[in-house]
Amino acid sequence: MKTGFTLVEVIFSLLLFQVGLLATAGMVFLAQQNLLRAELTLRGLLEAEIVVDSLERTGGLAPGEKEYGWGEVSWAPSSDELGGQRVKAFSTRLRDTLVVLRALIPPGDSSASGDGLLGDGGGG
DSSP: OOOSOOHHHHHHHHHHHHHHHHHHHHHHHHHHHHHHHHHHHHHHHHHHHHHHHHHHHHTOOOOEEEEOSSEEEEEEEOOSTTOSEEEEEEETTTTEEEEEEEEOOOSSOHHHHHHHHHHHHHOO
16 A cells, blocks of 8 residues: 655646746736736826816816826817817826826806806896
């Protein structure tokens, strides 16, 4: 009657264990990449939303850009039938576009229309 393991069984089990460890390390690496991408996308989205809000408040249609440590946010007038501004967040680290938003600028001065609304609500 045989007791213990043969050398072939030990080598095979160690090989399977090594494959499992490499797969786990690969999954951790991919998870870190996905977390970095998600963090950069969130930063880009928040900054792009700030730019969109600012453009809608001021009614500005001039192109521009702003640089950050993680990348840049740029905006320019849209060339399609909807008009407005196209706001893009680009990651210099990933060399990829994170977010593209559109600011639909209402015609006329937005501050004047806001004053009109406040005046109508305050009048009796």
